[in-house]
Amino acid sequence: MGSGTHIGRVRGLGSAKEGAHHWWRQRVTAGSNLFLTLWFVFAILRMPGYDYASVHTWLQNGWAAVPMLLLVVSVFYHFRLGLQVVIEDYQHEQKRVAAILLLNFFTVATAATAIFAILKVAFGAAA
Template structure:
C-alpha cells in the first residue's frame, strides 16, 4: 500500500507521506496567509472586531440602563447634571464609539456580501463609512456639549 502512495505522490514529496503533506511546488504553492482569514486575508480580524465591539456595546448599554434607573428624575436638568460628570460623559462617549464602530462593521459585511459589482461595492462601503462617522460625530458632539457645560443658549 505504501508503494502506491509513494508512486502517486507529487514530485518533491516526502516518501510515505500523504499528498496533503507534500512540499510546495509550482503546482501546489504554499498558503499565503493563515487559515481562517478568507480571501481578503482579514476575515478573522474583522470577525473578532465585530465580537469585541458587540461585547463592549452590551456592557456599556447595561451601564447606561443602570445609570438611568439610578437617577432621581428624568427631567432635563437632572440628566444634564448627570451627563456633565466625567464618570458619565466618558462611558457615554465610549458607548457611542463602540456602537457606531459595530454598526460600521456590520453594514460593511452586508455590503461586501450582497453588492457584487466592484464599483458599486466600493461606493457603498465609502457611503456607509461616511454616514457612520458623521452620525458618531454628531452624537459625540452632543455629549461633549452637555459635558463641557455649553447649554442650549450658549451657541
C-alpha cells in the same frame, strides 16, 4: 495547486492575510458593548427624571460623559463592522463600493456629532 492534498491546495491558494481582523474586532467590540450598553440601560432606569434639566445634569457628570463617549466609540465601531457584512451579502460590484462609502460617511458623521454633543455638555456651564 490542485494536485496535492486538501491542505496543500488551501495553502496554495493563500489568503488575504487580514480576514481575521474584522471578525476579531467585531468580537472585541461586542464584549465592550455588553458592559457599556448595560451601564446605559441601568443609568436610564435610575435617572430621577427625563426632563431637560435631569438629563442635562446627568450628562454633565464625568461618570456619565466618559462611559457615554466610550459607548459611542465601541457601539459605532461595532455597527460599522456589522453593516459592512450586511452590505457585502446583498450588494455587489459598484453598488457595494458606493454603499460601503456611504456607510463610512454615516458612521463618522454620526459619531462626530455624538461625541461633540457629549463634550459640549460635559465642558459647558450648568443649565
